[in-house]
Amino acid sequence: MDNTDDVIRPSLAAALMKLHPEDGEQIVEYFKTHALLTREKALLQASVRDQKKLLVENGKLKKDIEQLKAQLQEKQKRRTAKALLATPPPILSPAPTTSVSQAPSPPSSQDQRERQTRRRRGERKARPTLDSPTLGAEPRVDVSRLDLRVGRILNIRRHPLAEGLTVQDVDVGEDAPRVVVSKLEENTDFEELQGSLAVLLCNVKAYKMKGLVSQARLLCCSASEDDGAELLAPPPGSTPGDRVTFLNYPGEPDRELQSKQKVWELVQPDLQVDSRGVANYKGCRFEVKGKGLCRAPSLTNCIIR
Incomplete structure (x- = not known):
């Protein structure tokens, strides 16, 4: 209905004027006003619905953008840290010293001819670079x-x-x-452990224990080697496969720990549970991104093994 005059047809308006000569015009104006208000109300309701829909869509887009931004920042941090750790500093060779008693020998005629030939061709002698990788660099040893x-x-x-x-x-x-394959306490409740979450060292080299091959290591915490132990617990909401990371040690893990390098043996003494029950390495906490920290269920100030 594009025009308000169409609401009251001419025949209906004439009938109203005939029935009510004095009030007919007022009745016709009332119907026109009522039609306008009804139309404006319908348009307003449609606008509110569209606005709510746009707000919901904008919220979803904002959340997706924040997640992508966080992922890009995390990848950039890892790439930067990996490049810094993987690139050894250049080794500058000492400048050759010339003996006072021994004067440098003059260039031979063949060297002079080669220099002249390179000058005519516009070539320059390649200079040795100083950014070659250092041979025999010691690999880092930390929890990453x-x-x-x-x-x-x-x-x-x-x-x-x-x-x-x-x-x-x-x-x-x-x-x-x-x-x-692991060694747990004799009084361990198997039914309670079944279905529970734990933290595992997954790149340990597979080893055989009494005829069965163990493919990972469960991390436990205890007051000492001889005291009772309990499994280290990841934060609530974690799912199998979530990585445990460390803010101050962003490097990528080894594909498999080599027994000769003894990485686990060197790192393990610095794995501790603090006075609040939070697992840490040299004060840097065990963290599952976006889900929280790893903790000991009941122990504090103890070791992780």
């Missing part, structure tokens, strides 16, 4: 070389050939669960 991941214990059972060992099948976000 450990591939620590969240895992879910699918089932747990006693080792068939060793009374003090247990066998766990653990989901660490891969196609198949990993078999982990």
Whole structure:
């Protein structure tokens, strides 16, 4: 209805004027005003619905942009840290010293001819570069070389050939669960552990224990080597395969820890649980990005092994 005059047809207006000669015009104006108000109300309701829809879409787009921005910043940090760690400083060779008693020999005629030829061709003798990689550089040894991941214990059972060992099948976000052979306390409640989350060292070299190959290591915390231990717990909301990272150590983990380098043996003494029960390496906390910190369930001021 484009025009308000169309609301009252001429025949209806004439009938109203005939029935009510005195009030007919006022009745016709009332109908026109009512039609205008109804139309404006419908337009206003449609505008409010569109505005709400736009606000919801803008909120989603803003959230997606923030997530992409955070991912790009994290990747840039990792690339920068990796480049800094992987690029050794250049080694400057000392300038050759000339003996006072021995004068430099004059250039031979062949050298002079070669120089003249290069000058005619516009060529220059290549200078040795100083940015060649250093041979035999010592690799870094810190917690960033450990591939620590969240895992879910699918089932747990006693080792068939060793009374003090247990066998766990653990989901660490891969196609198949990993078999982990570990030493837990005799009074461990298997039903309570089954289905729970834990922190695993996943790039340890596979090793055989009493006939079964262990493919990872469960991280436990205890007051000492001889005291009872409990599994280190990832933050609530973690999922199998989540990486445990360290803010001050952004390097990428090794594909597999080499036994000769003894990385685990060198890093492990600095893995601690502080007075608040939070796991840390040299004061830098175990963190699952966006989900929280790893903690000991009940212990404080203890070691992680």
